[in-house]
Amino acid sequence: MLDMVLPLQCGGCRTPGTRWCPSCAGELTVKPDQPHVITPRLDPGVPVLSLGRYSGARRQAIVAVKERGRADLIAPLAHALCQGIDRLLRWGILGAPLSVIPAPTRRAAARRRGGDPVTRMARCATAARPGLVVVPALRLRAFTRDSVGLSSSDRQRNISGRIRMVAPVTGPAVLVDDVVTTGATASESVLVLQAGGVDIVAVVALAHA
Template sequence: MVVRVLDAVLDLLVPPRCAGCGGRGALVCARCAADLTAAPHLHLPETAPEGLPECWAAAGYDGVARRVLIAYKERGRTALGAALGACLARVVARLPLEPGPLVLVPVPSTRRSRRAKGHDPVRRIAEVAARRLRAGGAQVTVAPVLRPARKVADQSGLTSAQRAANLAGAFTSGAVPKGRIVLVDDVVTTGATLAEAARALRAAGAETAVAVTVAATRKRVPVMRHARRSQIRRHHSG
């Protein structure tokens, strides 16, 4: 907690270091910002859970995106919400959706996480994204209608099936404003969290049009497949 507070204070008092590369002069330098604002890509988990909406991400969860997100969420550098919100806004602006009002629904943090961080990271960047989209003329609202319904175990190290079971019934939803529902999260891994969020929204009478995230984990290449590819490359190079 002390480290997070010190990082936030230093961002205000001294020339900041880029959260992506460590260079002086900006919270996120132009080169790293370019990585966060590249053309979004459709993320398809290898084993998509039932009910997962189409999911678009700005970057892979590695390199710049991973470092910026960790600094924002775990090290108290809340000012990075502006860059991450801008990143989300660019993804939403490029979605293949018909014109009309959009409703951004952020995936909620747990109560314990909100107390530890002092804010809800995903809701914050969703609100930044909505402001930027409205400035460009879009009809966008943020509806933080999802709520944790029960405690869940730490997702680290769980398989896709285990994550889905861990999150089953984890969210409940209040009434949702009219418009195309865009689920918002920071990172998508297996898609279990977004699938559960979409289920909760359907239970409340709202259908999710699409989901957007800042980053998506890269698909892992199975060991045997990786070995086979390496063998083929060696064969051709020989």
């Protein structure tokens, strides 16, 4: 009856009757050589690592969470993030103890989405990992525009001076985000964290555009 009223669809490919199909789960699985180092147009000065391109099932799932309220897709995205962080820990790029800092989001957008999805993904991804703690240390100032549709230079101007540090961070830290596009948010976030005395060692993203 519920499926008749609210048809169930895969968040990646819209296959009916399932929330997340095996094919899309396979597309999101972190491959042995991932995450990859990427070079965004704006260099934050620390390694930026991505789990994959912002396309296919990965893109559809991120958009569904952010724009269509598909909170049920937090879990598969968080699982991919967990795999990526585990891989970086094994490679020695990251080490525990480690503070995991979600990239900041606009408060209006977070309220509309029922909470900040990046923070929720980070908490889910690190829940069973000793030595990893999520610290929502960054906040966007009021009246920051949505970056969708902005050029690289406009994104940089939009975010410059708009991020502030609102919580202390101890030990090494990694910044996590859903999508790195131009690198404007990552660069400003790293700058603010470093100014606050944080040892930020890398940026990890679910996807890069």
